[in-house]
């Protein structure tokens with residue numbers, strides 16, 4: 001906060017509040033926030049209906065200021081801005097804060113300014129400690145097991161939705177939640193990176209993309225695997241081999257001090273040299289933790305130097321519209337001296353179902 005020139009940071013419910021306080025209730029239309037001033041103890045502003053939950057926050061923050069529906073929150077926050085000497089100051093807000101809070105807050109600060117606290121918060125969250133890495137590993141292992149359930153459900157005649165249901169049941173059965181909506185994309189649908197599973201039935205000769213993630217203790221898993229129904233065509237086998245080489249080229253570069261953009265470039269180079277540069281239509285990876293997408297992004301132009309404890313996906317892909325697509329994704333953690341892959345190894349060849 002000192003480096004960013006912020007007098008306070010205000011955070012609404014979500015991954016940032018969970019990270020800072022352990023409080024993990026969902027947010028809604030009533031203002032519920034953590035105010036963390038630079039030189040004073042942090043405090044909660046809570047509507048009456050959430051005051052008891054706020055008092056039980058795992059971080060033990062004792063100061064909880066209550067407002068009720070009849071009075072509204074504006075008066076309370078205005079008084080607090082005076083008490084905490086924030087009017088006229090620079091206040092950072094969570095990137096996920098809703099406009100219905102941001103706009104009145106800006107008015108309350110008068111000649112002060114609201115700014116994004118996104119970088120301050122993501123910088124804290126991107127380096128995982130031991131307990132976080134353990135949770136991320138449990139999420140990764142459950143995600144790997146759920147993939148096996150998904151693969152087992154891949155057979156001619158099953159629909160994309162059937163396979164997604166098998167994956168999600170396997171996650172829930174072991175006490176996990178979903179990191180994101182499961183992607184199952186068969187045949188030509190696999191050329192759409194974010195296809196939603198529908199009634200399309202799997203058929204002989206299809207390649208099927210499974211992109212899935214289990215969430216355990218708040219932390220997310222995320223892998224992508226390719227399954228073939230019967231023997232895959234030669235083209236699919238060849239493109240798979242290129243994407244796997246791109247994945248490994250990126251992985252081989254990961255260690256502390258390497259720029260995120262260099263990891264992206266390593267994967268992209270393999271795909272460009274194979275003639276598919278214009279068919280690799282997204283970044284190579286994204287950070288992962290309490291959110292399924294967070295910092296650091298593994299993308300061209302990101303000069304951020306990787307640090308121990310940072311966790312992200314490596315997921316190059318090639319998408320051939322109307323035909324098929326191949327993406328191969330694992331999560332990695334930067335260690336003191338190199339990298340640790342938290343998922344099972346990606347198969348050398350397309351996994352044939354049945």
Ligand code: ZN
Nearest residue numbers: 222313315329
């Ligand atoms: Zn991903």
Ligand code: ZN
Nearest residue numbers: 211222223224
């Ligand atoms: Zn994914």
